[in-house]
Amino acid sequence: MPKSDSETTISELKDLVRSFVEERDWRQFHNGKDLAIGLSIEAAELLEHFRFKSVDEVTQLLADPAALKEVCHELADIFYFVLALSDHLDIQLSEAFREKLEIARERYPVELAKGKNLKYTELQKGRKS
Ligand SMILES: [Mg+2]
Incomplete structure (x- = not known):
């Protein structure tokens, strides 16, 4: 089954x-x-x-x-x-997955990334200006 x-x-x-x-x-x-x-x-x-x-x-x-x-x-x-x-x-795939998701959370903070499909390098540019 x-x-x-x-x-x-x-x-x-x-x-x-x-x-x-x-x-x-x-x-x-x-x-x-x-x-x-x-x-x-x-x-x-x-x-x-x-x-x-x-x-x-x-x-x-x-x-x-x-x-x-x-x-x-x-x-x-x-x-x-x-x-x-x-x-x-x-x-350890679970560990690697969680680790990478944490990196993505840092790269794509909700306050910058919500509703946007920009790469994190572009989002960070917006933060600086
Ligand atoms: Mg095939």
């Missing part, structure tokens, strides 16, 4: 990736470079679904269950490589 996100830990998912890799003797192919390349390729595959489409067309596309399933699978492919790479590099 599939488990929801709220019932699954990142550690469980890393274990699933590890088993999948070991059963196939793919550890030999799991190095930082090739895992990062795999991650990037899967991210590009996600983008293929949206290429040359307007925002409205993408919204329409994602209303189709079959298309949404394909997008879900691309996200899963990306996540596989995120998990595999973080496992390979012995990175």
